[in-house]
Amino acid sequence: MQGTTELNKRLRQAEIKLRRLTLLATRYKQAYTIQGALLQLSELASTISDMREFYPAIHKMVAELLHAENFYVVFYDGISEQYSPQYFSDEKDQKIIAQVPSSAFSSGLTGYVARTGQPLLCDSEQFEQLVQDGHIQAQGSPCAHWLGIPLCREQQIIGVMAIQSYNAKQLYTAADLALFSSFGGHTITALDRVKSRELLEDTVRQRTAELRTINKSLQKEIKERTSAEQLQAALYRISELTASSSDMSSFYQAVHQVLSELMPADNCYIALLDSNKSKLTFPFYLDQYSPPARERPLNRGFTEYVIRCGDARLINADTAEQLVASGEIRRGMADPAKPARHSTSWLGAPLLIEQRVIGVIALQSYAQSYSYSESELNILRFVSQHIAVAVQRKLATEQQKRHQEDLERKVFESTRELRQTNLFLRLQVEERKKAEQKLFYEANHDALTGLANRQMFLQQLKQQFALSKRQPQLKMALLFIDLDRFKLINDTLGHHIGDAFLIEVSKRLQTSVREHDLVARLGGDEFVVLLTSLLNEADAEEVAERIIEMVRQPFLLQSQQVHSGASIGIAYFRHDHGKEEALLRDADAAMYQAKSMGRNRFVIFNETMREQMLQALSIEQVMLQALEQQQFIPVxxxxxxxxxxxxxxxxxxAQWQHPQLGTQYDFTAQATQVxxxxxxxxxxxxxxxxxxxxxxxxxxxxxxxxxxxxxxxxxxxxxxxxxxxxxxxxxxxxxxxxxxxxxxxxxxxxxxxxxxxxxxxxxxxxxxxxxxxxxxxxxxxxxxxxxxxxxxxxxxxxxxxxxxxxxxxxxxxxxxxxxxxxxxxxxxxxxxxxxxxxxxxxxxxxxxxxxxxxxxxxxxxxxxxxxx
The missing domain is CATH 3.20.20.450 (EAL domain)
Structure with a gap:
């Protein structure tokens, strides 16, 4: 019995020792793992200088230690209490992180760890309890397990590093939390080292770039000063040539020599506009591949482009393609009959006299290896001013010579002009008579159809009205014609078809009446026919039917078939008509009655229509009163x-609340008419x-x-x-x-x-x-x-x-x-x-x-x- 007790005691001691050794082995393994991770972290901090590479590397290292498919790092500013995500990798919320405001982190588990300053190992039950206690709010997709640690620098929390799992079978332990906390403490040190190296390299790059820029500026300044001295000397020479040269050909040659010293000028020409600004002449033309240019009309070449712009232009191959594509220029203007070699670089400056373009000086290069620059464009712009002064002096001399010749010619011709004075006077009198006749015709006839216009019609109506007053036996009728569907024809087929339609209608109207009847166009699609000397009133109805039938026939206008109709109002002369305008008003009212009855018909004016007109006047008064009394209310x-x-x-x-008529809904037509x-x-x-x-x-x-x-x-x-x-x-x-x-x-x-x-x-x-x-x-x-x-x-x-x-x-x-x-x-x-x-x-x-x-x-x- 004593031996059994001793054996059990030894077994318990051996079991305790085994557990101690197992724990030591586990701790040694964990320390070895942490030591390896820290070595990798130190090596990472020594080799990486870009923060965009640092965080993915940290994620990879954490994933080797723990289950970390979902990993993120968020920085926290304790003064402003703002959160800024530095790295975020998540299998569910990766796509929406860019839309999440930084304030959202403050109310979640991230903000909770930042506020408490303690590592947190949280499962779904703990998460729900934190939400119920009001410590956090639910953010993003729910996870099965969450592990987060605070990132501290000198006892101050600067951020949170966290991993999470959406798989309930992959949960974290307290050992994982300790391992993650130990790793996170050294991450800040590595982060500072990487940032310091990144900042140092950025500073070096920035300083190098600044030195390179300063060097370029100095080189550019030296080059500009040298070019300015050369340009100044060249301009002095051109000024001397402008003042001393009397021969324009030698002047052009000398200017070309000066330009050749400043820039490549193997291909150079000067183009001048003629007095009508319709042609170009080339007093100087030098080209490697083309003979001297001939006079030609204005077209869409480079020269004309500079004339239109009124300023110097540099056109390289790419610019030329853009101008051709936009339609500003066309290539080969020198001689369209022969294919020309296209320049690879072209300079042109306008010759200006008092802000008026008189010509262009141009240089061009055919070499693929050389293109003109903006500085050379400025040189050419200065040179063009002096050339313009010389051309102006030459033009003034030639103009003075022409004035002298014109004066001599006028003296020579003065005698002949005196002999022709009488003949001219007679011709002028005849022309004046023709002009007066033309003016009278244009003042009394429609310009489109040639029919009498409103002015002539009212004069004729007034005369016939007075004649009918004196001679009651003479019967007279007035037809007021409005064409159907004219507005639709004009809008859909175009104004040219509408004009052709009105001309054809006027011809048909003239063939429908007698020679002594008057057909006139009042405007738009409104025509009137004045029928005089009628034997009986039925004749006017026959004319109206004939007009309706002729207008109803199809119109073939510029290969387009058009259909229309006519609404006609007929008013007969009555002795109770006080003025001629009353007859026109009655015919107009009858025409509107015809249109309201279905169009393509005629209606004869009667007293009922007169009463309707008077009723329309009363409606106008009622509506004006309703507007004044604000009887219109919104619905x-x-x-x-x-x-x-x-x-x-x-x-x-708008709803009309009339005290007697009651509520009115549809009154737009009456309001428009009023x-x-x-x-x-x-x-x-x-x-x-x-x-x-x-x-x-x-x-x-x-x-x-x-x-x-x-x-x-x-x-x-x-x-x-x-x-x-x-x-x-x-x-x-x-x-x-x-x-x-x-x-x-x-x-x-x-x-x-x-x-x-x-x-x-x-x-x-x-x-x-x-x-x-x-x-x-x-x-x-x-x-x-x-x-x-x-x-x-x-x-x-x-x-x-x-x-x-x-x-x-x-x-x-x-x-x-x-x-x-x-x-x-x-x-x-x-x-x-x-x-x-x-x-x-x-x-x-x-x-x-x-x-x-x-x-x-x-x-x-x-x-x-x-x-x-």
Whole structure:
């Protein structure tokens, strides 16, 4: 029994000794590993001088000691409390680290280690506990295990070094933490050594570069002084030649000799403009490969390029290719019939007299190994001034000689001129009569069609009106003709086709009436026919039918077939017409009645139309009174961002609250006719600006329709800019202009549209695809929104061509950075179709009901931020 006890005692002592030896071996192995890592770290600090190589090497060394696929180093500034990542390698968050602000590290585990100054070994449970206690906030992708140590320099924390694992099977231990802490303490020493070496090498490189720059500057200064002395001597010689030379040929030779001493001048020429500035002459021309140049007209050569620029130019091979590509020059101007050798370097300077170019002096080189420099260009610029002085003196001498010859010739011819005076006087009288006849014709006839113009027509109408007053038996009728579709022809086919169309119409009108009837053009597409000496009033109706039939026939204009029609108003002379203008007014009213009834017809003026005219006058008074009493109020129609079922904003409509007539919605035509539509639009714009100033975030984007008069009339335009300038948030205001108005206004409004865009407001094209859907209009202006016409949108469900056009517009919207907005969305099917085609902004009856029945997902301001 005693022997067993002794044996057990010895076994326990042996087991304790074995554990002690195992622990010592483990510690020795760890010390050996650390010692090896420190040796590698010391060697790394001695060999690397670039911090961009240091951190990857540190990562590699840590990965040899521990599982460190995810490793990063972040520096910390205790004064500013700012974190700056120095190195970051992570299998999950690598792509998003550039977007993470430095402040994000302060609220995570990195900031926690920097604040506590203690190493941290953290698993997922500890992480959740730290988050619940409020010590940290969750940042980045969640990891299974995290190991971080503070980096200290002289007891001050300067950063954090950390590794993390996303694999729950690869966890760190306290031994790993001790190993990582020991390694991190020596990392700062190595980091300082690398930075010191990097700073020293940068200083050496910078100092070397500075010395090299100073040396270059000294060499350049020496060269410039030498060149300046040579240039000064050359200019003195040229000045002497300018003052002493009487022969221009010898002067040119001497100047060339001086230039040859300053720069290579084997190929040199002087070109002068003739008095008409249409040809070039070459009084001096020296070239290795070409004979003396001959006189030639101006073209697109190097010489002409310098003349156009009015300044000296250096053209090397690359510059020549760029000028040829841009169309500024064409090679081979000396003799286009023969292929010429192209120069590799060319210098040219203009000869200027009182800032007026009279010629060019040029040098050129054909050697690939030599190119002229800017200093040589400056020399040539100075030389050209002295050559210009000499040429001016020669031109003055030649001009004086020509004046003397002209004086002698005038004295010789004075006698002959006296004999011809009477003949000239008679010819002048005849020419004056012809001129007066021509002036009278031009003053009374249309320049395009040759028909009588408004002035001549009113004179003839006045005479016939007075004659009919005196002779009641003479019947007279007036036909007022307006051509159908002329505006469309003019805009789509061009003004030249429109002019040809008017000329052909005038010919057909003249063949439709009698010889003594008067056909006149009042302007644009408005014509009148004055029928006199009618036997009965039915004759005027026959003429109108004949005109309608002839205008209905197709027109073949420059290989293009054009169709049109005519709307005609007929007014018969009545004794109750006080003035001739009343007859013209009645015919005009009847014409508008014909157009409203379907066009391509005639209407005879009657008393009912007169009553309608009087009623129109009363409507004008009512609308003016409504504007004065501010009976027009704004109504806000919501606009939906259908992709997220969010409210983007509202479109502002005008509503007329009349005390007797009630609420009126569609009064644009009457307001346009009265001329107060811009004032109503200004009132709606004022209300929209007030709403933006009071509750901008709740209203979102406000769209206000404006007529094109706000861009064409200076007073309305200035008022519009003043309202926009007073807004704090002009980007929440959108101004919409109709497609038809912009087409009719043309290019004069482009500058004003650009200025509005610069003020910060958004621009929209309203009622697009209502007529011709001109795609060119989308490319000319920078629209933010293109609002599709309601009628066009309603046809999308049943018209394949309309859907194809929508797809094409969506492609254009992506390329030209505008957004489509669909109007007239009255059903869920149309809304879903638009969303499927990529058009997510819309308004209409169904949209309004949807927004009223649904809580919005976000405020309009959020949608606007997405638009921006």
């Amino acid at each position: 806000y129609e919501p606009i939906l961002c259908g992709q997220g079922r969010n409210l983007m904003g509202y479109e502002v409509h 001329g107060i539509l811009p004032q109503i639009e200004q009132l709606m714009l004022h209300q929209a600006c007030l709403k933006l100033a009071v509750s901008a975030r709740d209203t979102g984007l406000l769209t206000v329709r404006l007529s094109v008069q706000h861009l064409l009339q200076s007073d309305l335009y200035e008022m519009l800019k003043k309202r926009i300038g007073a807004l704090e948030n002009p980007h929440r205001l959108c101004l919409a202009f109709a497609e038809r108005d912009l087409i009719q206004a043309g290019t004069p409004i482009n500058l004003n549209m650009q200025q509005l865009k610069q003020l910060g407001v958004r621009l929209a094209l309203h009622n697009f695809a209502a007529d011709v859907a001109p795609l060119g209009l989308l490319l000319q202006q920078q629209f933010d929104f293109v609002k599709l016409d309601a009628g066009f949108c309603r046809q999308l469900l049943r018209n394949e061509q309309k859907r194809q056009l929508l797809q094409m517009l969506q492609s254009l919207a992506l390329n030209y950075k505008f957004r489509l907005l669909a109007d007239g969305v009255d059903s869920a099917d149309l809304l879903n179709l638009l969303l499927a085609e990529g058009c997510c902004f819309m308004q209409g009856k169904y949209v309004s009901e949807l927004l009223n029945a649904t809580d919005l997902a976000c405020a309009p301001s959020v949608v606007l931020q997405q638009l921006a």
